[in-house]
Amino acid sequence: MILQAGRPVFVASSNQENFRINKILVGWKDTREARRAVIDAMPFLQMAQEVHVITIDNDASDETWSSLDDVVASLSFHGVKAKASVFPEKSDGGTIADVADATHADLIISAPTATAG
Known part of the structure; x- marks a missing residue:
């Protein structure tokens, strides 16, 4: 359902009593869907007090960093202070969740990823 919604989807924990958005993690991949997710979440x-834009890439190229720089510049244009980082892919696929946990992110902004099959 989330992948087919065509609209932003906000998912909160069922035991959520308060909601804060001091620290936001943006899972970035240079796609139309990711750009839309960032604009919709503006x-x-x-x-937010802190915004961290990350991409998962074992061999980050200049193109990867250029894409991250572009999104950080775009966020800056909208008054958002952000920093960018690249993290290696993990075999269990938990990298974004791990970074969110380590940075105590209150919210993750990410575009859905289509799966094969």
């Missing part, structure tokens, strides 16, 4: 991003 009100949240503008309220």
Whole structure:
């Protein structure tokens, strides 16, 4: 359902009593869907105290870093202070969740990824 929604989907824990958005993690891949997710989340991003844009790539190229620099510059244009990082892919696929946990992110912004099959 989430992949087919065609709209932003906000998922909160069932035991969530309060919601804060001090620290936001943006899972970035240079796709139309990721750009749309960032634009749709702009009100949240503008309220955050920290925004960390990450991409998962074992061999980050200049193109990867250029894409990250572009999204950080775009966020800056909208008044959002952000920093960018690249993390290697993990075999269990938990990298974004691991970074979110390590940085105590309150919110993850990410575009859905289509799976084969």
